[in-house]
Amino acid sequence: MGQSRESKEEFASRFAHYSRYLGQFNRAIDAVLNGCVKMHVFSPSGRVIYTVVGRGGEEFIDPFKPFCSCKNFFFGVLGGRNQTCYHLLSYEVAKESERFDKISLHDEEFESFTELLVHDLTDKEDRGT
Numbered sequence: 001m002g003q004s005r006e007s008k009e010e011f012a013s014r015f016a017h018y019s020r021y022l023g024q025f026n027r028a029i030d031a032v033l034n035g036c037v038k039m040h041v042f043s044p045s046g047r048v049i050y051t052v053v054g055r056g057g058e059e060f061i062d063p064f065k066p067f068c069s070c071k072n073f074f075f076g077v078l079g080g081r082n083q084t085c086y087h088l089l090s091y092e093v094a095k096e097s098e099r100f101d102k103i104s105l106h107d108e109e110f111e112s113f114t115e116l117l118v119h120d121l122t123d124k125e126d127r128g129t
């Protein structure tokens, strides 16, 4: 553990304004510190896709909708029990701390990349119903 690096507590304290999301806050901090929030930048179009790698696999997030492909978002947020899921909260924390794990991809890879995500999503829906 390097001394120069900000401790988890120090880092988390900067995002205390999100600590009201009790269930999600710690996991979001961990995800950001572990580089789990991925920013996939496609060139030359400049398209950006965000994913968060969690315990259950990689989740696709669209922070502008907002949308997350995880079960917690589907049942908890759309069901009205939670305001957000920890993946979307991770995005907010990563954005404010500029700690995205940036991955550069070529536009030619866009299709196979999204196909993979879509496949993942349909797979989950099948299991959910």
Ligand SMILES: [Zn+2]
Pocket: 059, 068, 069, 070, 071, 072, 073, 085, 086, 087, 088
């Ligand atoms: Zn989620």
